[in-house]
Amino acid sequence: MHRIAVVALPGVFPYELGVPARFFRAAQRDGEPLYSVTTCTLDGLPVATNADFAITPAADRRILETADTIIVPPWSDAEIAGDPIGLAEYADRRIVSFCTGAFTLAAAGLLDGKEATTHWCASDEFARRFPRVRLREDELFVDEGSVLTAAGASAAVDATMHLIASDHGAAVAALVAQTTLAAPHRGGGQRQFIARPPVPQTPVGSAGDIQAWLLAHVEEPLSLAAVAAHFGMSVRTLTRRFRSETGRTVGDWFADARVDRARELLETTDLLIDDVALRSGFATAAALRKHFRDRLGLAPQQYRSRFARAA
Numbered sequence: 001m002h003r004i005a006v007v008a009l010p011g012v013f014p015y016e017l018g019v020p021a022r023f024f025r026a027a028q029r030d031g032e033p034l035y036s037v038t039t040c041t042l043d044g045l046p047v048a049t050n051a052d053f054a055i056t057p058a059a060d061r062r063i064l065e066t067a068d069t070i071i072v073p074p075w076s077d078a079e080i081a082g083d084p085i086g087l088a089e090y091a092d093r094r095i096v097s098f099c100t101g102a103f104t105l106a107a108a109g110l111l112d113g114k115e116a117t118t119h120w121c122a123s124d125e126f127a128r129r130f131p132r133v134r135l136r137e138d139e140l141f142v143d144e145g146s147v148l149t150a151a152g153a154s155a156a157v158d159a160t161m162h163l164i165a166s167d168h169g170a171a172v173a174a175l176v177a178q179t180t181l182a183a184p185h186r187g188g189g190q191r192q193f194i195a196r197p198p199v200p201q202t203p204v205g206s207a208g209d210i211q212a213w214l215l216a217h218v219e220e221p222l223s224l225a226a227v228a229a230h231f232g233m234s235v236r237t238l239t240r241r242f243r244s245e246t247g248r249t250v251g252d253w254f255a256d257a258r259v260d261r262a263r264e265l266l267e268t269t270d271l272l273i274d275d276v277a278l279r280s281g282f283a284t285a286a287a288l289r290k291h292f293r294d295r296l297g298l299a300p301q302q303y304r305s306r307f308a309r310a311a
Contacts, residue, residue, distance in 0.1 A: 002167065004037045005067035007085055008057060009104075011050045011076025016098040019156045020071050026176045027164050034168055038063050042084065050076050064090055069163075073156070074099035079125060083108040095147050096163070098156040102149045106130040114144045119152035138297075157182055207245035210238070214254050218261050218281045224250060254281075259295050262288055266304040273300050 006020050017039070024035040041047050044060030064070055064085075070093050072085070078100040087095060087108035097105045102118040103126065105111050111133040118126050123137035136142050141150040141159035143166070150159035161182060165173035176182070210231065214222070227250065228238040242250050262280035265271055271279070277288035285300075292300050 001033065002035045002068050003066060004035055004069045004071060005059075005063045006037065006039045006071045006073065007061075007064070008039055008041050008047050008049075008055055008073070009075035009078075009084065010047050012047065012055070013074045013099065014049045014051050014053075014055070015153055016073035016101075016156045017049070017055070019073075019098070019160055023157065023160045023176060023180060023182070024164065026179045027168065027172055028175070029168065029172060034164075034172070038067075040064070061085070064093075067093060069094040069096060071096045071098070072101035072104050073097075074101045074119075074152075075104075078103045079122060091146070093146075096159065097147075097149045098159070099150070099152040102126065103129070105147060105149065106133055110147050111144075111149070114147060115142045116144070116147075116149040117142045117151050118149065121152075207242045210242060210250070211246075211253065211257070214250075215257055218254075218258055219279055220281065221283065222254075255291055256295065258282060259291050262292065262300065263303065263307075266300055267307050276300065 004020055004024055006017065008017055021037045021039070024037050025033060027034045038059050039055070039057050040059040040061060040063045041057045042061045044057060046054045046056045048054045067090075070087070070090055072087075072095070083104050085104065085108075087105060087110055091110060095105060095110060097118075099119045100122050102111070102116055103122075106116070106126070106129070111130065113132060113134075115134045115136050117123075117136045117139040120137055123135060126133070127135050127137075139151065140155040141148060141162060143159075143162065148159055148163065150156050161173055161177065164176055210227070213230065214227070224235050224238065228235045231238065233241070239250060242248070242253070246253060258281040262276050262282070265276045265279060269276075273285045273288065277283070277285045280288065282288040282291065289299055292298060292303065296303065298306075
């Protein structure tokens with residue numbers, strides 16, 4: 001039986017703390033459990049969660065010595081407090097983080113030179129603090145074999161289902177999905193969950209002013225020359241100014257804006273995909289599908305089925 005130890009540090013997030021026991025314990029073959037899951041604190045004493053209750057563990061850190069997999073859920077000081085566990089000592093085990101628990105793994109040096117992810121809201125700070133880690137900020141989880149990092153909350157479930165399937169096959173994972181009413185696999189990345197920011201008011205002719213004008217004309221088949229002419233610039237000046245202020249090309253930014261408009265239409269209307277494509281500035285449904293997959297990792301219809309609201 002594969003032995004899993006979950007480390008509860010002060011201010012642990014209860015949701016992610018409970019995911020391993022709920023899902024790994026549901027994994028069985030011929031009625032026999034495939035995993036044991038033990039929750040520990042470093043000293044075996046209760047710790048406060050980031051909710052309004054504390055948890056009492058079944059073990060202290062000694063359980064880590066016999067664990068096959070060690071899981072670090074997010075905890076309140078993860079972004080600043082380094083690695084109180086001493087994870088480098090257990091580098092021969094499989095080590096998993098959920099959400100900002102990735103900061104703890106990175107502080108231990110376990111992610112140096114590897115790809116990793118964390119919750120999108122903490123990705124800028126993570127990248128600043130750990131430049132030797134190849135951050136994949138849009139991924140729901142990243143599996144590097146000996147270490148696995150998952151993004152926030154529900155991504156912990158995605159990572160756990162992935163591990164079950166990797167360890168014991170898709171049939172076992174499908175049974176866990178059936179038992180827990182969880183998706184065995186979710187497509188897409190974190191971008192599909194990130195709110196679309198408003199464009200701020202900015203000076204005439206600035207990148208922000210150009211963005212605001214483009215958003216007002218998102219349905220139109222605009223060329224760079226047409227945009228430049230509207231602002232009384234050459235294409236070269238427009239391109240240079242936009243890139244210097246945003247770090248992006250006009251075309252790349254405008255494609256994102258069109259995808260955002262399509263997202264809004266998919267969420268709030270029952271328009272056909274062809275009509276969504278036209279109203280968001282894409283010439284064809286095929287073009288819409290390509291940009292959707294490139295940016296969100298989902299087809300438009302998949303996005304609608306997941307996020308549609310009552311119109």
